Amino acid sequence: MLRVRSVDGSARRSVEKRRPSAIKSSPHKSLFSVTAVLQDMAIKDDVAKLSNGAEITYLDTGAPEGVTNYRTFLFIHGAAHNKCIRESETC
Amino acid sequence: MYQRVRNLLIVDVWEPLLKAIPKGARGISFSQRGFKGSTPLTAEEAGCTVPASKLHQTHVSDFVSFIQFVGETLRVPKRSSDGTGGITTVHWSKGCALAAGLFYFAKGNASYTQLIDNYISSVVLYEAPTSAVFGLSAGDCANNLFYGRLNPPPEDPNFMFAKYVTGFYKNTPEYLSQKGGKQVLEYYRAGALEPEFQSFSAKVYEGEYLQSILHWFLKDKGEDRFEACHEAFREMANSSVKRIGLLWGSEGPPECLEGSWIAEKWLQDEEAKTGEKKVITKEFEGGNHYIQFYDPKGMWDTILELSV
Numbered sequence: 001m002l003r004v005r006s007v008d009g010s011a012r013r014s015v016e017k018r019r020p021s022a023i024k025s026s027p028h029k030s031l032f033s034v035t036a037v038l039q040d041m042a043i044k045d046d047v048a049k050l051s052n053g054a055e056i057t058y059l060d061t062g063a064p065e066g067v068t069n070y071r072t073f074l075f076i077h078g079a080a081h082n083k084c085i086r087e088s089e090t091c
Numbered sequence: 092m093y094q095r096v097r098n099l100l101i102v103d104v105w106e107p108l109l110k111a112i113p114k115g116a117r118g119i120s121f122s123q124r125g126f127k128g129s130t131p132l133t134a135e136e137a138g139c140t141v142p143a144s145k146l147h148q149t150h151v152s153d154f155v156s157f158i159q160f161v162g163e164t165l166r167v168p169k170r171s172s173d174g175t176g177g178i179t180t181v182h183w184s185k186g187c188a189l190a191a192g193l194f195y196f197a198k199g200n201a202s203y204t205q206l207i208d209n210y211i212s213s214v215v216l217y218e219a220p221t222s223a224v225f226g227l228s229a230g231d232c233a234n235n236l237f238y239g240r241l242n243p244p245p246e247d248p249n250f251m252f253a254k255y256v257t258g259f260y261k262n263t264p265e266y267l268s269q270k271g272g273k274q275v276l277e278y279y280r281a282g283a284l285e286p287e288f289q290s291f292s293a294k295v296y297e298g299e300y301l302q303s304i305l306h307w308f309l310k311d312k313g314e315d316r317f318e319a320c321h322e323a324f325r326e327m328a329n330s331s332v333k334r335i336g337l338l339w340g341s342e343g344p345p346e347c348l349e350g351s352w353i354a355e356k357w358l359q360d361e362e363a364k365t366g367e368k369k370v371i372t373k374e375f376e377g378g379n380h381y382i383q384f385y386d387p388k389g390m391w392d393t394i395l396e397l398s399v
Contacts, residue, residue, distance in 0.1 A: 043109055047128070048121070048164070050156035057128035058121035058157075059103050060165065061112050071176055072167040073112075073394065074158070075105040075120040078184030079223060079304045 104183075104383070111387040113395070119161060123189075124153050125304060132303055139306040146307040151192040155203055162210055170212045174333040179213040179398040184347070184380065185305065187219035194330060195309050195323035208331045213398035215336040218343055218380050219350040226308055226316020270352065288384055321357055328361035328369065335370050336397025340378025347380065371397050 044060045064070050103109070105120035112118045125132040135141045136149075158178065161167050170177030182190045197203035221227040309319035327335060335358055339351040351372070358370045373393050375382055382390045 043106070048157060048160045050153065050160055052152050052156040054124055054130040054153050054156065056121050056124070056130070056153060056157055056160075057126075058119055059105070059109055061109050061118045063117055063167075064115045067115050069168050069171070069176065070115055070117055071398075072117045072119065072161070072178045073398075074161065074178050074180045075108065075118065076154070076180060076182045076186035076189050077104050077120070077123065077126075078186045078218075079301070 107387045108383045108390060111391055113391055117167060119165070119167075121157055123150060137303045139303050142311045143306055143308040144311050146303075147188070147192050147309055148196060150189060150307055151196050151203075154189050154193060155206055158206055158210055162206075167210075169209050174331060175212050175399040177212045178210045179215060179394070180211060181215045181217060181394060182219075183217045183383075184220060185223040187216045187224045187350075188307065188309075190214050190216060190327065191224060191320055191323035192309060194326040195319065197330070198322075198326055204330075211332055213334040213336065214327065214332055215338060215394055215397050216351070216354060217338040217382075218340065218347040219337075219354060220344070220346045221350045221353065222346060223305055225320045225350055225353060226310070226313065228313070288381060291384060324354060324357040325361055328358045329365065333369065334397065334399045336394075337370065337372040338375060338382075338393055338397060339373075340375045340380060340382055342377060342379045344380055373397055 042062065044062055046058060046060065048056045048058055050056060103120055103122075105118075109118045109120060122129045124130050125136070130153075131137075133141075136146055161178070162169065168177060180190065193203065193207070197207060219225070308316050309323060310316045337351045337354055337358075339347050355370065355372055362368055362370060373396065375386075375389070375393060377386075378389075379385065382393075
């Protein structure tokens, strides 16, 4: 069991006992059930060769069918959690 | 099913969100320089011997060039004549520094401004932290626990980051006096230590270059960074973008709550001058630093609410 200490050192508590209550009571499905439902969604994985010489990997859901003037959402990751490349399908 | 362009499987922090994309929309995520698969950092960049502002300019150059690629090669639609549509950029955590940099370095750079005018309708800043984006010190506690221990190889970097990002940070006296609330002292409330997240995190985490991944700021000197960031937000507020959304989780790290509060103040100051309402804020009830993992549908609903 993972145990942590509060900053002031006053108490040790288990992580399991301190799950965020709002998350626990969330009406939405968890990450894993959502991905299971949508696992056939086609996402293109490619490399962009940019005009400044850089090569940037990206994922793209592609243009929606039958829509010409659609909206695009471009996601920019943070510092410590982002995609990695694994060399097998078991990633 | 994935299309394996390079016969490799990529795991992305945005993957849960991309899989839940609303009908009629397109979602694209990219990996910044220095992360596996994209152009690697140079030895100097990885060693943090380049000026922080130079690395920031490099990241912004990549970002601008990628938007250009998305427009010209992937042919995503430009903004409509009323400024809506086109591209909404959604920046997460340290990624919010890329939004600040775009508008900061666009000043005096016509090509950057033109790209913004052509494509970007909305900017969503999600969980912007005071240290990594606004250039403020995270405080002695966080510095000792996190920033002071980044020299490679980091000591259990994933868990160390989780501890830091989820609350080993004390809000400033100014924030507490104006916003109230109690000081947060515990770090295990924000989702980073949940077993499900830890399992997913093990697949997507990159700790090899953590120090250099954080080593980019608008200014080289620490004391200049906050004001430079303020200038960036002024430029953002007075740009042609139609909507600026600020999003944070009610159970997220206090540093990001405070960062969103600072951004809101700065942007609303500009709104008061221009009379143009652009800013919308959203506290995601029950959300943490990883809303896209825990609630992709709710995150999409929020992104749509914060953009045009």
